[in-house]
């Protein structure tokens with residue numbers, strides 16, 4: 295479970311305060327995947343980063359009592375001067391997993407051949423996206439955090455393999471997806487929330503959430 299209690303978060307733009315959350319309280323419960331709808335630039339990534347523990351609230355508490363993933367596509371834990379092999383093995387150890395397994399899984403899924411042994415800094419953005427996605431799928435989490443759906447990779451074979459593993463994984467786990475498009479949320483969850491005026495309004499159905507979201511738009 296992830297619990298937000300009286301959480302406030304804002305940024306100072308130099309001219310005004312950009313409010314993301316204003317004493318907001320909500321929770322993500324295991325078994326109840328949640329889609330958060332919000333227009334671009336209103337705080338989706340900030341909320342996902344706070345759920346992952348990458349960003350701190352200004353005030354309030356965020357408590358995590360489950361294994362929460364890093365956001366899909368997050369590159370912060372990957373060191374560019376090391377190869378995918380070295381990164382995969384290091385991250386496996388951090389999570390207490392078998393480095394041989396994580397390396398083999400990631401090597402197979404990314405399909406980047408000899409580049410797997412080259413520094414990550416030499417990869418194209420698509421190769422990097424495939425590598426971090428493979429790490430997310432190699433590790434096991436209770437709650438997966440996804441910012442705007444699948445990462446944009448044009449590799450058809452990778453999308454097919456990764457998409458099918460992700461769908462299997464999500465059957466037994468919980469996902470939080472943030473997007474500005476109801477269609478993206480629809481792929482992953484049937485419950486949705488709308489971020490508005492610093493509050494997160496949760497609904498039992500995506501239809502209800504869409505009504506508020508469309509009204510707001």
Ligand SMILES: Nc1ncnc2c1ncn2[C@@H]1O[C@H](COP(=O)(O)OP(=O)(O)OP(=O)(O)O)[C@@H](O)[C@H]1O
Nearest residue numbers: 305306307312332333334335336337338339340341
């Ligand atoms: N470190 C920061 N300092 C100042 N402003 C920030 C900072 N991080 C984010 N912001 C601002 O906060 C707002 C929300 O940013 P965020 O990236 O969370 O939005 P988003 O909904 O994910 O946007 P997009 O859909 O465009 O990716 C934006 O106006 C952004 O410019």
